[in-house]
Amino acid sequence: MNFKRLFRKKSQNREFDVYIENKNLDEGNNKIQKGESFNSNQKSDATTLHFHYLKLIDIYVKEQKEDEIIKICKKDINLYPKFQEEQIIKDKNRLQEMIKIYKKLGKSTDKFETELASYIFHPPNVPSFSRLIGIYEKNNNLQETIDIYKKAISFNLAGYKESLAMLYFKLPEPLKKVVDNEFDINHELTQLNNELNKIKIFVFENPGINKSNLLSGLVKQFHWYQHKAQSYIDLALLSKIIFQEKQGRFYKHYTTKE
Incomplete structure (x- = not known):
């Protein structure tokens, strides 16, 4: 099975191409789960398959085929334990190889031996x-x-x-x-509540602030990414930590219902 050429195929029938690609990847996945190999480099079977899955997902995203995206994501997630196992072996082999090289050069291998002994993936x-x-x-x-x-x-x-x-x-x-x-997730919930409380204090100090100014103010004061700040605002509204009221063309924000 030639996986290198799998995604280079061009045909007038794109649906058929994707079907063949998907079928071949399924065969590869089945072999991996059985402990068999489909790739000439047996140490990177799951890694190879994982990245092909990502390419296939990108294809389905562009084609807006949500059902197919779900199927491939599930297959890739199911593959993950094998992928992780390969990555650990690869990392340790790299460290062992560096130890050999440094020994030949007459250099200290302490750094690599310590890293290998205390290895954390x-x-x-x-x-x-x-x-x-x-x-x-x-x-x-x-x-x-x-x-x-x-x-x-x-x-x-x-x-x-x-x-x-x-x-x-x-x-x-x-x-x-x-x-x-x-x-x-108690620690994460506590941290999140602390962040939402920052929004409450900010709105309390700026009653009636509109949506745009609230977002930009939070980004500036707390150095949050805009997407993160917007997510926090949405949660604060959902949790009734702050309240939103439409006044004319704008949404104004308060810590109590007006």
Whole structure:
């Protein structure tokens, strides 16, 4: 199976090309899960397949095929344990190779030996998790969203506890109890509440501030990215920490209902 040429195929029938690509990737995934190899470099099977999945997801995003995006994201997430295993082996092999090279050069290998002895895997960004979470949340499939968070957090992927804390405010009480029972995000919730309290104080000090000035003021004062500041404003409104009232063409903000 020639994976290098898989995504270079050009044909008048694009649907057929994508079908073939998807079918071949499925065959590769099945072999990996069975402990077999599809790639000439047996040490990078899952890594190769993972990046091909990402390319295929990009194709479906451009074609706005949400069902197909969901399917490929699920396959990539299912592949992740194998991908992580390969990355750990690759990291350790690199350190061992550096130790050999430095020994030949007569240089100290202490740095690499210490790093190898205390090795901790730092997971890379895996877009399939966040993309699938985004789709599920958009479609209000909240239990499915929580399930993907559970997988991401179990793999120690960065940022997902913080994102789950953001979602927590939007959940109905039964699902909040599910999160309380299955996750430890008390630290993240405390931090988020502190951030929302900053918004409350800012609005209290600037009663009647309009939406644009509130957003730019928070970005300037707290050095938040605009997207982050907007997300916090939305949560503060949802949690009734601040209130919004339309006056003419503008939305004004207060800490109490006017």
